[in-house]
Amino acid sequence: MFLAGLIGLALVLLFGGMMVLARFAFHTENLFERLRGIPLFSGLYEGLALTMEAGWPIHYALGWGSLWGEAGGSALVALRAFQAIGQFAMRGDQPPDASSGDGLVYMLGSNVLNRLAREQYTAERWLDRMYVTGFHPWGYAAGTLAFPLARDTELALLLGHFGVEAGWMAEMAPRVFGATDDLVGQAVLYATCDEALVGEEVLAAGAYTRAGPAHGASLWAQDVMRWLLILVLFLGAPLYVVLVGGGG
Numbered sequence: 561m562f563l564a565g566l567i568g569l570a571l572v573l574l575f576g577g578m579m580v581l582a583r584f585a586f587h588t589e590n591l592f593e594r595l596r597g598i599p600l601f602s603g604l605y606e607g608l609a610l611t612m613e614a615g616w617p618i619h620y621a622l623g624w625g626s627l628w629g630e631a632g633g634s635a636l637v638a639l640r641a642f643q644a645i646g647q648f649a650m651r652g653d654q655p656p657d658a659s660s661g662d663g664l665v666y667m668l669g670s671n672v673l674n675r676l677a678r679e680q681y682t683a684e685r686w687l688d689r690m691y692v693t694g695f696h697p698w699g700y701a702a703g704t705l706a707f708p709l710a711r712d713t714e715l716a717l718l719l720g721h722f723g724v725e726a727g728w729m730a731e732m733a734p735r736v737f738g739a740t741d742d743l744v745g746q747a748v749l750y751a752t753c754d755e756a757l758v759g760e761e762v763l764a765a766g767a768y769t770r771a772g773p774a775h776g777a778s779l780w781a782q783d784v785m786r787w788l789l790i791l792v793l794f795l796g797a798p799l800y801v802v803l804v805g806g807g808g
Contacts, residue, residue, distance in 0.1 A: 598757070598761060598764075598768060599755050600737050600739065600755035600756065600757055601765075601768040601769070603737065603754065603755050604645075604717065604737050604755070605648070607715050607735050607737070608645070608648060608649060608715065611652070611714050611715045611735075612649065612651060612652030612653070612654075613652075614714070615652070615653040615654060616654060616712070616713075616714035616715070617654040617655070617656070617657060617712070617713050617714065618649055618652075618654075618656050618657070618713065618714065618715045618716065618717070619656070619657045619658070619659070619704075619713045619715075619716040619717070619732065619733065620642060620645065620646070620649075620656060620657070620658040620659075620716075620717050620719070621658070621659050621660075621704055621716065621717065621718045621719070621720065621722075621729065622635070622638045622639065622642065622658060622659065622660040622665055622669055622719065622720040623635065623638060623660070623661065623662075623665075623700075623718070623719070623720025623721040623722050623740065624660070624661025624662055624694075624695070624696075624697055624700045624720075624721060624722070625661075625662060625665075625720055625721025625741075626662045626664065626665070627662070627664055627665065631720075631721035631741060631742075633741065633763060634719075634720050634721045634740065634741040634762055634763070635662070635665055635720055635721060637719070637720075637762065637763055637765050637766055638665075638719045638720035638765070639665065639668055639669060639672065640765075640766040640769075641719060641765040641766055641769040642658065642669055642672055642673075642719075643672050643676070644766075644769040644770055645717065645769055646658075646672060646673055646676050647676050650676055650677065655677075655689050656673075656689060657689050657690075657691070657707070657713070658673060658689060658690045658691070659690070659691045659692070659693045659700075659703070659704045659707070660690070660691075660692060660693075660700075660720075661692065661693065661694055661695055661696075661697070661699075661700030662692075662695070663692065663695075665720075666690060666691075666692045669690045670690035673689055673690050674690075691703075691707065693706070693707060697722075697723050697725045698725050700725070701725040701726075701728050701729045702728075704729060704732065705728065705729060705731070705732050713732060713733045714733055714734055714735065715733055715734075715735045715736075715737075716729075716732050716733040716735070716736045716737070717736075717737050717738075718730070718736065718737070718738040718739065718740070718749065718753070719737075719738075719739045719740075719762070719765060720739075720740065721740055721741060721742060721745075722738070722740040722742060722745040722749070723740075723742050723744055723745045723748075724744050724745065724748055726738060726740060726745045726748050726749050726752070727748040727749075727751070727752045730748075730749065730752035730753050731752075735754050736752075736753045736754055737753055737754060737755050737756070738752075738753040738755075738756045738757070739756065739757035739761070739762040739765060740757075740762060741762050741763070746758055746759075764779060767779050
């Protein structure tokens with residue numbers, strides 16, 4: 561047990577060291593330019609630009625996951641990406657709306673949205689556009705649908721923790737992009753949205769929205785760790801055979 565703990569600590573320190581190395585060894589733009597293309601993000605920014613140019617409203621749904629449960633990772637990623645996407649959306653003629661099904665995520669998201677509005681000297685009507693539309697998954701979906709459709713939302717982004725109710729929420733706008741950490745939710749979003757993320761791609765949303773250099777450095781460190789693991793597997797197997805065979 562003690563040895564396993566030391567190995568785990570060593571891996572954490574190695575990963576952290578790689579992140580620091582990538583952060584200071586590479587220019588910030590280089591960290592993002594090396595990322596492989598994901599259709600959802602290219603389509604999202606294209607859709608945002610067209611929607612803002614036409615003066616249509618957008619909606620950002622952060623899901624109903626709590627920061628303290630298993631969905632905490634996707635909730636944190638959704639909040640971090642919200643800052644980058646919200647800053648982009650503030651350039652339009654219509655204030656962006658956002659919703660959440662968790663009280664703490666609501667407070668943090670409202671703080672992000674109001675701070676962005678004040679930083680860009682927008683009108684008072686742009687403040688307080690964050691809403692809690694329900695705390696139960698189906699209640700959250702119903703409440704979210706009831707509000708943005710009344711304002712003729714043209715584009716919606718579902719990024720956070722969603723389950724099967726995501727298929728219902730995908731009807732809220734003509735163009736919907738979705739990402740969740742729930743496997744059932746991923747399958748539903750893949751079938752109902754214009755573009756959806758699969759697997760662990762949702763956890764890379766911070767890097768693809770350029771929310772901060774740490775996100776790009778994290779993906780770079782993950783790639784290096786994968787190659788090191790592959791190298792250990794390929795070299796460790798024959799080395800084990802040689803050592804065990806020689807000892808026998």
